[in-house]
Amino acid sequence: MERQPLFDNAKFAAVALVVCAHTWMPLLAADRVVGAVVLTVAAFAMPVFITLCGYFAQPRPGRPQVDGARLIAQLVVPYLVFQVLYNVVGMVLERKLGPIPLLEPRWLTWFLLSLLLWRLSVPLWTALRHPLPVAVLIALGSGALHAFPAELALGRTLGFLPWFVLGLVLRPRHFELLRRLAVRRLAPFGLLLTFAAVWAAHPYLLDAGWLEYTGTAAQLGVGYPVWLTVRIALGLLSLLAAASFLAVLPAGRLRWTSLGAASLYVYLLHGLPLKALQASGVYHARVLRHAWTALPLYGAFALGLAVLLALPPSVRLLRPLVQPPVERLLRQPGVLHREA
Template sequence: MSHEDVPPPARPGRDAYFDNAKYLTIVLVVCGHAWEPLTYGSRTVTAVYLTVYAFHMPAFALISGYFSRSFDMAPGRLRRLLTGVVVPYLVFETAYTLFYRWAQDDPGYPLSLLDPWYVMWFLVALFVWRMTTPVWLALRHPVPIALGLAVLAAVSPELGGDLALQRVLGFLPFFVVGLTLRPEHFERVRSRGARLLALPVGAGALAVAYGVAPWFDAGWLYHRGSVTGQGAPAWAGLLTTPALFALALLLTACFLAWVPRRHRWFTTLGAGTMYGYLLHGFLIKSSRFWNWYDRPWLHTPLGELAVTAAAVTVMTLLCTSPVRAVFRYVVEPRMDWAFVRPPRSGARAAERPADRAAPAPPA
């Protein structure tokens, strides 16, 4: 029996398509991190790296926005936000700091909850985006306003790095786009015509990335700072931010067009992407701290394939049920003791379907 013949499991509230999308996107995240040291000696790897970085985090932000449409500051959803985003941020930001102190023998390295370290910026962004969701849903034209804020961030070098605001605002438009989407939009992007069109578009993007690989700075895709940090005048952000936004949306649509609709062997792993996201940073940083990439064979085509296979395998394992069982107490803690007991009312019952439908926030 082929995978296409396997019916989706009876799991109320979960959509195999989105779990597949989350898993495949988190795999691209870890591959991008694993490829980065290889880009210095390979134009091909650089081209693939640039192509992936042009859309993989925008895709995650968009999916996060789509599943945040019901966020309305209700007590149950606020509790989920605190236990599923704030608590993991506090735990892992502390853990990463202690890890850095140990690995680099730097006991004085500061712990700063206002300066997210490495992958932790996304949890800050997710918290800010979710808390502002009612505002975006109340606006008549939320996407242009969110894009305007992203442009202002791109042209504002004085914004600083507190709470990763550059990135929070830089990726905000994709989250807001997700808030505006409906199921029919995904049906259109999954049509046969859309899938066929995605092939030449994706191939074209890869070809362009290969052409610009020798001189294009991937920092443009990180949204870590203003455009002046890339050596461009501030006014350039007025053009580059909308252009990169349009490119990311186009490539995200191409990616979503080819995400499998039905249950596959990796579908259930889509519920564990937050675990993979938070944990893989320790391995990626270990590879930098202890110079794992100093082996020359890793910089050959066979070595590059080996790095890719290792990245996919590691991320797959980190999303599995055993890993989730071990780390659930810090990634998805219940913390009933910290909250007042909710009233037994129809309002509470009304919250439950939406809360079940929304998967754990993707990375």
């Protein structure tokens, strides 16, 4: 499949915003505007990223629906590498030794484990006549559980599932609709409406737990009907924001378009610098705890970090971590040269 600039633009822009949100997250409660910006970005950045993962996981002629070699090389082995790495770094920062649970994702590794489970389930979704409503019902029903276990990132795996399935059912004509002039003119208002709704709800009715998909109704301390209502409202708001975000993005090739091919590098590797930044104590500086200083300064740091991690020299240097050499484990190592 020929690379399309729009998708590379979307992948890098989405992952760069994820880095921004994670960089701003420690200040969520310090300033209401910062909190609203963080939660607005959280409402659509990961959904867009996951939807694109689903779109590129669509079955293609001459390629199996579940390619075991690709999953091992691109998800299983990197998950194990970063699960160990993040647990070791966590033990050092916390000065506390302990076992490394392989099925309880640490920090950012939940995405690799969830993506593995979603990719394995592709044949199930492609066999259904209406896969998206089924995925939505599963996600909405998950809130009735007493609690999400730590294993398999179950909360996020089920909560974000509709976005992956949405990617599976999307076709090029759907993205073409977002490129229409009328849609592109209205798109900024969609993002503004999302921000206004989040600002009105935060911090009284909305916190990060709702948008990170980590809590059932019981874990969030609300009744299931309330959880269901909020989850549906957030889902519709996230869909509006995600569509608006894709509509405002340029579809042509830009100077940073090529960085989209390294979006997974940015996602997996940005956690280590952020943990170091948090450990430095800089977040305690009073001057950096206001919207007019925190948003531009930490935002510039986050964007710079995203660009740095996506540059070709960084990719070459860090490839052994993100794409470990596992050819000897595979029967068909040639599949590793195809795009994920």
